[in-house]
Amino acid sequence: MKNLIVGLSTFILFCSAIVAQPVYADCTTGAYGTTCDQPIDLTIDKEVKNPITNVYVENLGSTDPTFSPDSIVSFKLIVKNTSGETFSSVKIVDQFPDYLTYTGSTVKGDYDAGQRRLVMTLDRLAAGETREIEVTARVADKSAFATNDFFCASNYATVTSVERPNGDNNTAEFCMTARVNGATTLPIAGFNDLFTMIPFITLGGMGIALLKKNK
Amino acid sequence: MNAYTTYITYRNKKETRSQFIRNWQTIGLGLIALAFGGIVRSLLPTLTQELGYQIPRVASFITKQLKDEKPLPTSVPMVFNPLMAPDGTIITPISTDFSLIVPKIGINTTVLPAVDPTNQEEYSTALQTGVAHASTSYFPNENGAVYIFSHSTNYEWFVEDLNAVFYLLKNLGEGDLIVLIYKGTEYTYRLTDKRIVSPEAVSYMAPIEGKQMLILQTCWPPGSTTERLLVLADLVQTEKTK
Numbered sequence: 001m002k003n004l005i006v007g008l009s010t011f012i013l014f015c016s017a018i019v020a021q022p023v024y025a026d027c028t029t030g031a032y033g034t035t036c037d038q039p040i041d042l043t044i045d046k047e048v049k050n051p052i053t054n055v056y057v058e059n060l061g062s063t064d065p066t067f068s069p070d071s072i073v074s075f076k077l078i079v080k081n082t083s084g085e086t087f088s089s090v091k092i093v094d095q096f097p098d099y100l101t102y103t104g105s106t107v108k109g110d111y112d113a114g115q116r117r118l119v120m121t122l123d124r125l126a127a128g129e130t131r132e133i134e135v136t137a138r139v140a141d142k143s144a145f146a147t148n149d150f151f152c153a154s155n156y157a158t159v160t161s162v163e164r165p166n167g168d169n170n171t172a173e174f175c176m177t178a179r180v181n182g183a184t185t186l187p188i189a190g191f192n193d194l195f196t197m198i199p200f201i202t203l204g205g206m207g208i209a210l211l212k213k214n215k
Numbered sequence: 216m217n218a219y220t221t222y223i224t225y226r227n228k229k230e231t232r233s234q235f236i237r238n239w240q241t242i243g244l245g246l247i248a249l250a251f252g253g254i255v256r257s258l259l260p261t262l263t264q265e266l267g268y269q270i271p272r273v274a275s276f277i278t279k280q281l282k283d284e285k286p287l288p289t290s291v292p293m294v295f296n297p298l299m300a301p302d303g304t305i306i307t308p309i310s311t312d313f314s315l316i317v318p319k320i321g322i323n324t325t326v327l328p329a330v331d332p333t334n335q336e337e338y339s340t341a342l343q344t345g346v347a348h349a350s351t352s353y354f355p356n357e358n359g360a361v362y363i364f365s366h367s368t369n370y371e372w373f374v375e376d377l378n379a380v381f382y383l384l385k386n387l388g389e390g391d392l393i394v395l396i397y398k399g400t401e402y403t404y405r406l407t408d409k410r411i412v413s414p415e416a417v418s419y420m421a422p423i424e425g426k427q428m429l430i431l432q433t434c435w436p437p438g439s440t441t442e443r444l445l446v447l448a449d450l451v452q453t454e455k456t457k
Contacts, residue, residue, distance in 0.1 A: 052360070054408075063424040065418065066421060068412075068413075068415055068416040141415075142415050150421075180417045180420055180421045181333040183332065184415060186364075186412075186415075186420055187332045187432065189342065189366050200254050203250040204247050207244065207246030207247035207250060211240055213239070
């Protein structure tokens with residue numbers, strides 16, 4: 001009986017050791033087994049906010065809701081440390097596509113407007129910790145879409161740290177609509193009442209002036 | 216010229232001046248009255264709509280307070296009927312082909328199908344007889360967003376036939392029900408969001424596939440074309456019209 005318990009315990013420990021092995025990046029298998037550069041335990045996931053439902057999703061394809069000129073696109077970066085150690089100087093780089101300009105983020109970063117690149121640094125990311133960063137960007141105004149009525153773009157983000165220089169990367173796709181059947185504005189469903197009031201306002205002003213002048 | 220004559224001349228001059236001032240004052244007051252009348256007259260349709268919405272609400276609130284109404288016992292089942300007006304009366308749709316009903320603000324109007332939202336001449340004509348369904352969007356029985364637009368205000372001196380049924384959209388809030396009747400089926404939507412966007416936000420009228428929802432659009436603020444008010448609602452119930 002004792003032997004059975006010892007045997008079972010050994011088997012469970014062995015299985016646990018197999019399961020607990022980290023997933024490795026850039027692994028190569030040769031004659032002497034598999035060698036890996038570094039484990040994938042520092043990950044980044046990039047999501048984009050659906051402009052209709054306001055829910056973050058992985059990607060917004062061509063048949064999903066799109067963004068208009070001058071509108072705000074929100075992204076969420078989810079950075080995870082699934083290792084058992086703390087990572088230091090975690091660097092997150094967010095590369096914006098054309099027609100998109102950085103407007104803000106929940107973690108302070110340095111934005112290079114020329115390269116459309118945002119760099120943020122987290123001093124440390126503890127073992128098992130997950131950090132969510134929201135980044136907003138503005139779509140260019142309609143004058144920038146002279147030839148494109150509709151097109152899609154990808155926003156690319158990477159994460160690295162001192163301990164994991166290869167890190168991880170992820171993209172979020174979204175699409176922009178600048179014209180619908182040639183129209184650049186929503187229907188004009190109203191009437192500018194203020195213009196029609198101008199003659200009356202002018203008359204009222206003249207009346208007040210006459211009253212004041214002759215007092 | 217003696218002192219008396221001088222006094223009379225002076226008095227006459229003074230009276231003439233006073234008369235002159237009085238005349239100008241009368242003209243001034245007349246102009247102010249005219250301006251006031253014109254402004255009030257132009258705002259009358261808007262005021263009428265707003266009062267038509269607010270007065271029954273206030274009256275209902277006062278009645279409830281006076282009666283000290285008690286809630287129904289829990290054993291009584293509550294019947295979900297989206298076609299019920301705030302005063303409890305049942306609304307009969309104006310058309311079973313294609314109509315829009317918003318019980319809270321008293322909208323019960325025909326929807327003109329497949330109106331081109333990019334052709335101002337076409338949609339301006341359509342908006343005089345009802346609200347317009349954008350041809351770039353989906354129909355209620357399809358798997359996509361339905362886009363409907365209409366005028367928000369009325370200046371009847373100059374635009375006599377302009378419908379202003381969407382003026383009260385601003386008074387809707389999250390959770391309010393909106394019903395579309397389309398080809399004999401009743402589609403009930405629940406309001407999820409209200410947004411004020413720029414006129415360039417054309418992506419909302421582009422085809423939005425994969426979700427049965429409704430977008431209502433009008434101009435904002437009422438009486439201007441500066442921005443657009445959008446009301447977004449999700450489909451919550453579909454059933455055959457009774």
